[in-house]
Amino acid sequence: MQQVKKGDTVKVHYHGKLEDGSTFDSSAGREPLEFEVGGGMVIPGFDNGVTGMAIGEKKTIHIPADEAYGPKQDELIMEFPKDRFPQDMTPEVGMQLAMNNGAGQQLPVTITEVKEDVVVLDANHPLAGKDLIFDLELVAIDGGSPLIIMP
Structure with a gap:
């Protein structure tokens, strides 16, 4: 066999x-x-x-x-200014987005928290x-x- x-x-x-x-x-x-x-x-x-x-x-x-x-990596969790989001977008916990890393690569991120002035993004694999x-x-x-x- x-x-x-x-x-x-x-x-x-x-x-x-x-x-x-x-x-x-x-x-x-x-x-x-x-x-x-x-x-x-x-x-x-x-x-x-x-x-x-x-x-x-x-x-x-x-x-x-x-x-x-x-393991979940703390360095892949970041705060992003709310005013940098498109004006017609309302960030919500659980929303999945793609960020550009500056070198032309897209990085999938998930919104884990929405604060007054910043949104917490997690780039760890789900x-x-x-x-x-x-x-x-x-x-x-x-x-x-x-x-x-x-x-």
């Missing part, structure tokens, strides 16, 4: 939950997630979780924050600092490219 190893391309159905049981993502009703194991396409804990699985196997994995989106739980089902394995190719 073939088992997943680094370099394989796999297809996985998943249901991602937080420790309180709330769902943050799922492949239900969509195509399974396809990625190369060890290729840096998914969080490290997800890569590790599918390694060794066989087609049709189902399991639940628990991924600590350090193997997911990392799942940073959280342990994640995934219910997995391995649908397919495509072996990696052979290291030696015969002529």
Whole structure:
């Protein structure tokens, strides 16, 4: 029975939950997630979780924050002057925006607090600092490219 190893391309159905049981993502009703194991396409804990699985196997994995989106970083939380927002925009907690970092890159941020003169923005990934739980089902394995190719 073939088992997943680094370099394989796999297809996985998943249901991602937080420790309180709330769902943050799922492949239900969509195509399974396809990625190369060890290729840096998914969080490290997800890569590790599918390694060794066989087609049709189902399991639940628990991924600590350090193997997911990392700890929440205080330096990614900033205050932004309210008067710098567009005049026709009313900032509200939970609103997601894109900021320009000055080098032409867009940075997704979430409003976490609205004060009198400033708005508190959080550029951490929404799942940073959280342990994640995934219910997995391995649908397919495509072996990696052979290291030696015969002529």
